[in-house]
Amino acid sequence: MFHPLRVGAVERITDDAVAVTFEVPAALRETFRHVPGQHLNVRYAVDGKEIRRSYSLCSAAAEPPDPPVLRVGIRLVDGGAFSTYALKELAVGDRVEAMAPTGRFTLEPRPGLFAAVVAGSGITPVLSIAATLLAREPLARFCLVRGDRTVASTMFLDEVADLKDRYPDRFHLVTALSREEQAAGLPAGRLDQERLTALLPALLPVADVDGWFLCGPYGLVRGARAALRTLDVDRGRVHQEVFHVEDAATPPAGTTAAGTTAPDATVPGGAAGAEVPAEATLTATLHGRSGSWPVENGDSLLETVLRRRADAPYACKGGVCGTCRAFLVRGEVRMDRNYALEPDETEAGFVLACQSHPLTPEVAIDFDR
CATH class of the missing domain: 3.10.20.30 (Beta-grasp domain)
Structure with a gap:
């Protein structure tokens, strides 16, 4: 079932991405209370045509009696009807219909060591997962390995930096840029299977990680899964969410x-x-x-x-x-x-x-x- 939600904020976070916050009426607070890592299915009419899209929630999951915060990240997709509308026309006060949060790319906070490999807008659900985990569970640690094109194109820079400042002993961040050299850190290049196979054991004890979260374009997720297989990580500890599939002509599954x-x-x-x-x-x-x-x-x-x-x-x-x-x-x-x-x-x-x-x-x- 879809419910109308008022747009409370539209924030430009990169040249080609916005963060949109929806206001939740008091009567729908429990309907829209989400588990970290879930997404919203939204529906909107653009030029008289119904558009449906799915966007991950980047906000930490709130516990009662605090109201849920529904904030999603939307990156412009070539030819994307809703993403184009969101970046160019969506405004505070507009109403968008949404279903209750859904999805199984989730982590209920618990003690342990967790890690994520993300690229591009794949940071969105992982930001919710990491922020919720570190705030609720003092015995949890999180390692984030993220890739992007340039610093300017990197979504949620401030939010991730805030996690580093708030949890310096429990949050580890490693960033790789594919089109820009960094003053410090990893040399430029994509996070492919070969690179991740060598990098991950140097960052953390792979065998001790309680859960891996892979999110982003299909190529990134596929390479990260292959790297973890090479490193003998149990399949049950690996969770994935694909945001973009480069090859639409994939053979049958x-x-x-x-x-x-x-x-x-x-x-x-x-x-x-x-x-x-x-x-x-x-x-x-x-x-x-x-x-x-x-x-x-x-x-x-x-x-x-x-x-x-x-x-x-x-x-x-x-x-x-x-x-x-x-x-x-x-x-x-x-x-x-x-x-x-x-x-x-x-x-x-x-x-x-x-x-x-x-x-x-x-x-x-x-x-x-």
Whole structure:
């Protein structure tokens, strides 16, 4: 369900990025109380056309009785309808509709050592995670390895500097710039697999890290995951969120059958040659109500549901945000792309409805699981 929220502030944080704060009415405080690392799905009409986007919350998570603070970072994307509007026209007093915070790229504060590798706007959810963790848990430490093009293009510089000042013994920051040399610190260059494999053991005891958080463009996340595999980090300690996929022509992510194991969908492979049946019926459960409909013209499961249920959850439709996550109750599907679900989720039977196509005559999914 979407709720109208008033824009309380629009702050220019780089030449191509803004931070937008939404005001939360008293009646909706518990609805919009978020876990650090979650995101908002927003809806707005631009030139009469409905636009939906997903933006991570950068603000620390507030505990009752303090009201929740909803602040998101938006970076301009070439051709991006909402990001262009946010940077050029969005103003205080405007109203934007938003769903309750969602997402599983999260960390509930607890003692331990945690680390993140981010690039670009990937800092956004990690800023919320680190700020909340360090404020609530005195026995926690956090190491942030971040990459960006230049100092001028780096989002939330002041907020990260504030964490260094407030927690000098518990927050460790390492910055790499790809297009600018620094007076001190790492030489210029991207944070790729080879560099991270050598760098991470020099920064912290890799085996002692309780949780890794990787966020940013797909290339960065893929390289960081590969580096951690090389360093023998347990897969269960690695969490990822992809903000931008450079190659839209990624091969299919694999086949998932109800009750079976699916491959790690960030690695191309699986059912590249699988045929979609000529006729298939989808049964979907959403908000406690179920319906069955034919899948037409090679449509995805999400497109099939949306023709009958306008309240079906989605944002990006690109396999990135995870908003359309559903449990595969029956049948078998092919997911074309998956950059949102982690391996344990696909292994448990969850799929992305926007990327899934039936491979059996009958398929059933449940959005409520």
